[in-house]
Amino acid sequence: MTPHVPMRALDTLWFQVAGTLCNIECTHCFISSSPTNRSHAMMTLAEVETRLQEARELGVREYYFTGGEPFMNRDMIPILGATLKQGPATVLTNGMLLPARTCAQLRELSDACEYSLDIRVSLDGFDRNSHDAIRGAGVWDRVMIGLRNLADAGINPVITVSETADGIRNEEGRLRFLDLIRSFGFTKPRLKVLPLFRIGAEEKRSRAYADWERIEVLAESDAEVLQCSSCRMVTSKGVYVCPILIETPEARMGSTIAESLRPFPLRYGACHTCWVEGVSCRT
Numbered sequence: 001m002t003p004h005v006p007m008r009a010l011d012t013l014w015f016q017v018a019g020t021l022c023n024i025e026c027t028h029c030f031i032s033s034s035p036t037n038r039s040h041a042m043m044t045l046a047e048v049e050t051r052l053q054e055a056r057e058l059g060v061r062e063y064y065f066t067g068g069e070p071f072m073n074r075d076m077i078p079i080l081g082a083t084l085k086q087g088p089a090t091v092l093t094n095g096m097l098l099p100a101r102t103c104a105q106l107r108e109l110s111d112a113c114e115y116s117l118d119i120r121v122s123l124d125g126f127d128r129n130s131h132d133a134i135r136g137a138g139v140w141d142r143v144m145i146g147l148r149n150l151a152d153a154g155i156n157p158v159i160t161v162s163e164t165a166d167g168i169r170n171e172e173g174r175l176r177f178l179d180l181i182r183s184f185g186f187t188k189p190r191l192k193v194l195p196l197f198r199i200g201a202e203e204k205r206s207r208a209y210a211d212w213e214r215i216e217v218l219a220e221s222d223a224e225v226l227q228c229s230s231c232r233m234v235t236s237k238g239v240y241v242c243p244i245l246i247e248t249p250e251a252r253m254g255s256t257i258a259e260s261l262r263p264f265p266l267r268y269g270a271c272h273t274c275w276v277e278g279v280s281c282r283t
């Protein structure tokens with residue numbers, strides 16, 4: 001029988017704020033974001049504010065924004081302004097749309113609010129060649145500009161690295177990445193490593209999940225570790241169980257957050273990755 005994850009306590013709310021639109025097309029993207037993928041639409045400030053209001057009443061503690069590329073959303077700064085009035089916020093970005101002006105606005109927002117604002121920038125290699133092989137030609141150079149602008153604005157981002165990066169699973173690889181982050185001028189490097197989910201573009205790049213890669217039995221202690229026992233994802237199409245399964249129609253749990261607060265069957269290959277790796281998309 002398929003195990004179900006209970007909704008323990010909703011503490012984290014995600015927004016697919018840029019839908020599935022991105023200015024690049026990474027070969028490992030588990031939701032296949034691209035400049036032409038409109039499966040989930042860009043969210044408006046009004047849509048986000050409606051869910052923020054509901055989240056406040058439900059006691060949500062922190063907020064994450066992803067896409068696609070969140071900074072393609074022209075309302076991103078006002079959206080963060082509204083969010084930071086009620087809790088800490090984190091933006092997951094490819095780092096390409098961070099001109100000095102945007103970084104200064106982010107710093108101003110952060111300074112003006114009592115809650116913290118974190119920026120997470122993705123890097124998938126130690127150098128231009130390895131990074132751009134995954135993310136596309138010319139991306140590395142633009143991310144370097146974005147990182148320098150963040151450093152100049154006094155913002156210390158979290159660098160997110162997926163397991164496509166050579167050697168990142170071992171200690172030596174991690175130390176090499178920490179050195180790379182220091183080289184941008186960040187004296188306190190912050191690194192998050194994420195496993196690959198074999199869905200979307202990654203399924204074509206490597207392989208699909210095998211039939212045996214499923215959760216068969218779920219201990220109560222394991223259920224508590226899974227992020228879907230304490231998070232939900234809001235997109236333009238409704239509320240989904242988590243940030244990973246937004247292209248799985250059965251993972252849409254309702255139109256409102258309240259409707260989504262119920263157990264969910266863990267019958268998908270990606271659930272196996274979460275369970276085996278103990279992964280959370282939170283920082």
Ligand code: SF4
Binds near residue numbers: 271
């Ligand atoms: S993919 Fe991971 S976070 Fe999403 S429902 Fe499955 S176990 Fe939970």
